[in-house]
Amino acid sequence: MEEYYILIAITLFVVLIVLKGIKQVPQGQAIIIERLGRYVRTLESGINFIIPFLDKKRVVKHLNYKQEGLSPYCVDLREQVYDIPSQSVITRDNINLTVDTLIFYQIIEPHKALYEISDLIMAIRELSRTTMRNVFGEMDLDTSLSSRDTINQKLRGILDEATDKWGVKILRVEIQDIVPPSDLKEDMERQMRAERTRRQEVTIAEGKKQAAILEAEGNKQSLILNAQGEAESRIMKAEAIKSEKILLAEGEAESIRLVQLAKAVGLDAVRKVYAEQEGANNLLMTEVLRSQNEIAKDIANGSSQKIFLPTELAGLFGSIKGIQELLSMRDAIPKSVSKE
Incomplete structure (x- = not known):
């Protein structure tokens, strides 16, 4: 048992x-x-x-930073957020700023975080403060206020390199707020109001400038179009005058041609009469030719549709006609009768 x-x-x-x-x-x-x-x-x-x-x-x-309900023997390997208390930093141009920062970190190797550093949280806090003083000390006020992303990257890189031997990974550093002194803040507000006023005036001036430019462009285009219209009008008038002169010249040339043609025809007729009638009516034919030239000119110019012959010339034509009839009768008498 x-x-x-x-x-x-x-x-x-x-x-x-x-x-x-x-x-x-x-x-x-x-x-x-x-x-x-x-x-x-x-x-x-x-x-x-x-x-x-x-x-x-x-x-x-x-x-474990503020991790309630966690066993005292367990190391939290999740990403943790550490709110760095607000601290005062001095810029390169001797401006005192108050900076509030958040650090996101994660314990990667717990045994290093335990054995390589006695107080991990305090080490991260003090290291971040020192690093922020150094980073802001290299910048002036304007750069510090407008370059938060650059500052965050610099802080993260420096802290991550320093905490690597402690088995900690710095994931992000975020600056929550940068507060300048109250008097400087008032000066900055006045400067901002002045800057907004200046931008407004510049915008109004730019608008007026653009309006003036557009108006000048419109006037320029109007003058160009008017000048083009006047030039085209003068060209059309010149073309019309040119066409008119060409037509007048062609008419005169045609008139001269007709006159010369009439003269040529008259001369041919005179030559023919001279050949047929030997000398009896030479003087008469000369007068006829002169009258024919005048008639041809009137016909060519189109100035008269009726022909008026001088009285002497009409009588002369009658005498010629009579002489022609006598000559014809003489030719008709038989040769035998004439011999008798």
Whole structure:
């Protein structure tokens, strides 16, 4: 019976030892294990086994910044936000500014955060303050107020490099607010109002300038179009005058041609008459030719549709006609009669 109780006791002892060696770690957390006072390993999330009585969990609550409800033996591996208290910095142009900053960090290697630095949170706070003083000390007021992104990047790079040996990753640095002194703030507000007034005046002046330019362009286009219209009008008038002169010249040329043609025809007729009638009516034919030239000129010019002959010339034509009839009668008398 006693052996039975001893066996039960041994079994219970073994079960207790086994249960004591099983450690369950929640997701996003880690546990530091020491064996006889020396760091052995880091337990990750899930079921882990340790050697009871030899392995011991290390208290790490000082690594967790304001994490309530978290076991003092677990290191929070999630991203954490650290609100750096407002601090005073001096710019390159000796302006005192109050800066409020947020730091987003994450513990990557818990054993380094525990053994490489005695107080991780205080180290991050003091390091960020010193770094901000150095960064703002290299900038003047205007650059400090207008270059927050640049300042954030510089702070993050410097802090991340310094905290790397502590097993911490600086993810982001955000400047919440930059507050200048009250008197300087009033001066800046007045300057901003003056700047807004200046921009308004510049905008109005630019509008007037554009309006004047557009009006001048319109006047210029109007003058150009008017000049083009006048030029085209003068060209059309010149073309009309040119056409008129050409027509008049062609008419005169045609008139001269007709006169010359009439003269030529008259001369041919005179030559023909001279050939047929030997000398009797030469003088008469000369007068006829002169009258014919005058008649041809009148016909060519179109100045008269009626022809008036001089009285002497009409009588002369009658004498010619009579002489022609006598000559015809003489030619008709037989040769025998004439011999008698």
